Amino acid sequence: MTSLPEKTERALGLVIDLDTCVGCHACVVACKGWNTEQYGAPLSDMDAYGAAPEGSFLNRIHTFEVTPDAGPVAVVHFPKSCLHCTDAPCVTVCPTGASYKRVEDGIVLVNESDCIGCGLCAWACPYGAREMDAAEGVMKKCTLCVDRIYNDNLPEEDRVPACVRTCPAGARHFGDLADPESAVSQLVAARDGMDLMPEQGTAPVNKYLPPRPKADQAPDGEIDVLAPLLEPVAEPGGFLGWLDRALGRL
Amino acid sequence: MGQQPRLDTSPPVTDEIRRTSCYMCACRCGINVHMKDGAVRYIEGNRDHPVNRGVLCAKGSAGIMQHLSPARLRAPLRRVGPRGSGQFEEISWDEALKTATDWLKPIRETAPEKLAFFTGRDQSQSFTSWWAQSFGTPNYAAHGGFCSVNMAAAGIYTMGGAFWEFGQPDWERTKLFMLFGVAEDHDSNPIKMGLGRLKARGAKIIGVNPVRSVYNAVADEWVGITPGTDGLFILALVHELMRAGRIDLDYLIRYTNAPFLVNCDPGSEDRGLFLRDDEGRPLVRDRATGRAVLWDTPGIRPDLANGLETGGMAYRPVFQLMAERYLDPAHAPDAVAARCGVPAARIRRIAAELARVAFEEEIVIERPWTDWKGERHAVMRGRPVSFHAMRGISAHSNGFQTCRALHMLQILLGSVETPGGFRFKPPYPKPPEAHPRPHCRTRPGTPLDGPHLGYPMSPDDLALTPEGAPARIDKAFTWENPLSAHGLMHMVISNAHAGDPYRIDTLFLYMANMAWNSSMNTAQVMRMLTDTDETGDYVIPRIIYSDAYASEMVAYADLILPDTTYLERHDCISLLDRPICEAEAAADAIRWPVVEPERPGHAGVRGFQSVLLDLGARLGLPGMVTEDGAPAFADYADYMVHHERRPGVGPLAGWRGAEGESHGRGAPNPRQIERYIENGGFWLAHIPEEAHYFKPWNRAYQDWAVKTGLVDKPAPYVFNLYVEPMRRFQRAAEGLGRHRPPEHLRDRIAQAMDPLPIWYPPFSEDAATDADYPLHALTQRPMAMYHSWGSQNAWLRQIHGRNPLYMHGRLMAEHGLEEGDWAEVTSPHGTITVPVARMDALNPHTVWTWNAIGKRKGAWALSEDAPEAREGFLLNHLIHELLPPKGDGLRWANSDPVTGQAAWYDLRVRIARADPPPEECRPVFPPVASPVGPAPRNVRRGGTE
Secondary structure (H helix, E strand, C coil): CCCCCCCCCCCEEEEEECCCCCCCCHHHHHHHHHHHHCCCCCCEEECCCCCCCEECCCEEEEEEEECCCCCCCEEEEEEEECCCCCCCHHHHCCCCCCEEECCCCCCEEECCCCCCCCCHHHHHCCCCCCEECCCCCCEECCCCCHHHHCCCCCCHHHCCCHHHHHCCCCCEEEEECCCCCCHHHHHHHHCCCECCCHHHCCCCCCEEECCCCCHHHCCHHHHHHHHHHHCCCCCCCHHHHHHHHHHHHC | CCCCCCCCCCCCCCCEEEEEECCCCCCCCEEEEEEECCEEEEEEECCCCCCCCCCCCHHHHCHHHHHCCCCECCCCEEECCCCCCCCEEECCHHHHHHHHHHHHHHHHHHCHHHEEEEECCCCCHHHHHHHHHHHCCCCEECHHHHCCHHHHHHHHHHHCCCCCCCEEECCCCCCEEEEECCCCCCCCHHHHHHHHHHHHHCCEEEEECCECCHHHHHCCEEECCCCCCHHHHHHHHHHHHHHCCCCCHHHHHHHECCCEEEECCCCCCCCCCECECCCCCEEEEECCCCCEEECCCCCCCECCCCCEEECCEEEEEHHHHHHHHHCCHHHCHHHHHHHHCCCHHHHHHHHHHHHHHHHHCCEEECCCEEECCCCEECCEEECCEEEEECHHHHCCCCHHHHHHHHHHHHHHCCCECCCCCEEECCCCCCCHHHCCCCCCCCCCCCCCCCCCCCCCCCHHHCCECCCCCECCCCCCCECCECCCCCCCHHHHHHHHHHCCCCCCCEEEEECCCCCCCCCCCHHHHHHHHHCECCCCCECCCEEEEECCECCHHHHHCCEECCCCCCCCCCEEECCCCCCCCECCEEEEEEECCCCCCCCCCCCCCCCHHHHHHHHHHHCCCCCCECCCCCECCCCHHHHHHHCCCECCECCCCCCECCCCCECCCCCCCCCHHHHHHHCCCEEEEECCHHHCCCHHHEHHHHHHHHHCCCCCCCCCCCECCCCHHHHHHHHHHCCCCCCCCCHHHHHHHHHHCCCCCCCCCCCCCCHHHHHHCCEEEEEECCCCCCHHHHHHCCCHHHCCCCCCEEECHHHHHHCCCCCCCEEEEECCCCEEEEEEEECCCECCCEEEEECCCCCCCCHHHCCCCCHHHHCCCCHHHHCCCECCCCCCCCCCECECCCCCCECHHHCEEEEEECCCCCCCCECCCCCCCCCCCCCCCCEECCEEC
16 A cells, blocks of 8 residues: 655646547557656567567557437547546555655656556556556556656757657647646646546546537538528629629729 | 655666658658667657658657568578569579679660569659669559559649649648548648647638548548549539639639630531640630730730630630539539438538638738739738548549549639648649650660650650550550559559560569559469469569568569668658658758668668669669769769759759758769758758749749759749640540540540549449449558558557458448458459458448558568458458459450559448358468568567567
């Protein structure tokens, strides 16, 4: 049993825009590439070229269909990684203290040298955001690129998580969600950002911006408003008569 | 809880960053390759690079695993078993090059056309075509014919460029963006970046696609159109806009051939051609005088509404012919709604939205500019609607005309090269007359008489022998497909096998997986490659292939010239080739060996372009040897720096001149590659602000293009709403002119070569097809995987390692299918048995799957029980390069009749539950032997254990 800090100085996390994410997996692979080189043990790929390849990933994309009451079926791409919960059950369940939440920024990490690979934290996480590395036998999870965001060896503009830096559509945002003035907090306020599964009581730091309402879920009766735009050109002389007059006015 | 562990939050990241260009797809983004201890450790996007500005897709980030792939070839290979077995022995480079020289030299000296040299996903086409031209064979092309030539050619003929490499939406200013068809891969990051910018600004995105995946998922509105009907839908939009007068007349009279006068005298031999003066220059009717005057006379008011009579002939403006055609009720939304699968009210609403945004949300930039006639314009006025499309609308037998229709729609709205609309990227705009014509005249021991590929302007330009037979093995530029501007790679093997139009000796392929996912009718192609004649010799006598990896095609070659990975090579992404420019800048780039190719214990690999130069020198090809017969270039890097296509213009535009002082034009600079490396691997030259829009007619742009070496003199032109060169072919079909099509092709030429955009049903469709094969079947390329290359990538194959056939829930219910079931999928050509999965965000009459996930057992260093080989499949087995017999004694090509583009998306199928389900996808092919041995089992940190 490991305890959580009563309060963190900041609450660093991600804001993920589900209206913009095209599901391209760029974040998934950039994360794999960075984190296989940096924090803790490399991310392994078992049976990498075989029948059942199985590697550790700290971020994965799921795709869902949503059937609305009216209009066509919608598709939502849903990237998922550790949400760095304020009340992280993966931390409190840890028998060795390997899982912990940092006091200074709220990032939830696994201290791999204390991790015994028991897997309790993965069971406790309601989001399925932790993965046991099959080669190393330790629990892997999103570190929010703690080895990038403060890293003096990187240019300042690169001190963001690898997934944020690489996202081609700009659907991922990083910042301090405890600061109501931060760009990410403003974005959450403006776009009705939401918690994932709030009923679990985990108080996740990461927020999701929901898809905006689709125009195709409005009935095509909208034509009434736009109909004047398609009013046929006036008589006399029909189209060519109109054309002649219109050219005369140019 | 005790103390938090002490954490080093500033660990060293890298020893060195080497900046080069990605090759994980055709986007060619800039990448930062992080090196540690001399090895590649991490790849990220280059923030300075014009294509990707720092971002990178899944493929790009996974490049390290491609570089370390266990499927990398290691040495030249000579076939020792039967073709197709995959049995090879490794040989030295000297032996390999001597073998190739011994095969090719006699061909060149006697009949150069007996070499067919076709390159696939080649990014050095200006070089490979130069080599082929010097060799003297007419038989050269890259993969455009089975990819998206309809889009490219329709764009060039209509307006001097198309989408992607040719131009892009004005992402910063557009307010309404329509995306047609499957377009996830062309281009990749720029489209995603653009969509992100539109989302951030709240601009509206409409996706028109039978499948609502990826980009269509984030579209504000999705139009789940029936495949092959995009042209019909677009022409209905045109109908509505014209009927309401919601078109930009000022734009049309200034910048298009809408006012050009067409001979409409039914008895005239010149009917359908433009009224021209004695020097052949087109004329228009000036509204001020009613007289015919030169189209580019300053100060005239060209007429669209009235024609004139002269010389006893009646002439009407192009625009009148357009009005007549597109105002016809046959193009009304109500008339096309059912066929398109889009309600008429919705077609009208989209037309109204286009009208509203284009004309009521007009953009005005306070930036004066001068047109080519010398008229000064106080502002730049724009119509903020834009479009993008690629293979989804073009890979149909009506694809060329559909692409034309889309370009016509943009032009009618006045949104091409205006703020908020579509913008060209240098060296485009470039109209058809500024491109070469095709060349095909061969003489033993002599270079070809000019470039292979080009844009025919009349039947005189076809690649026919004096007897009228096809001069090229792929029958490009013949009456079967007159405007086949990219060649027809997908016809090469079947034609060579049939000896039609003639037999060849050596088939030489580069980066083209023709024995698998890049061919229609894959099983038959494998048979053709292995077929023998009555003497037991192979029908295609010799096959040379170059690839970096153990692809399916390797097993079918006699000699393998192994290429490097993209991190081990020199390349130039050249303005002479497929450019990477932006709307406001010219750019080119290089690749350079960030690591040297090492294949310990083997003869090693060499960059294919360097090998071609070596081979060229051994063959004594002009341009590749000095006067005393020595090799003219040490390797491809040497060529990149020292080759000049025209005086002062070479493969790379940056840092020319002895000191690197000039850009665009200048003498070769021996330190040029170093300068590129210092600058992050690319060169960029901004276009002056006054030249940012209206490029074809903007004097400042034209002057800049000359200065930069893109053209040698200003060449303003107008857009071709009416493509007169097409009319010249149509005339021939009517029995006019010197060259006539063969009788059986006349009707088709007359229909397909219509000089104004038309729609006709895909050739695969008729009443019998509708009854027997009621479903459309499509493929899409996943954004995280680029054709076959991706499956050897340990990271990417975990994202896409199998591909079910996706179908609507109602369709599954009709056929008693449930998740996990398998279905037999039957086309007029064959049957495959595959796993199915449900997807309701789909046109209900369409099924689809991911492209090129399925693999042949034994290829790509995957284990034989890999999911790619058991639960991955190709739709290719269902698609024949010929249509089923029609009972007329002829076999018609399954391709567009204008360009010959492979009509992949015309496929029609029926499905049935497979009971009992098979253990793996069918058909099953026997494994090929792997030339690279088994892959390691587990992988960590890029290495193995």
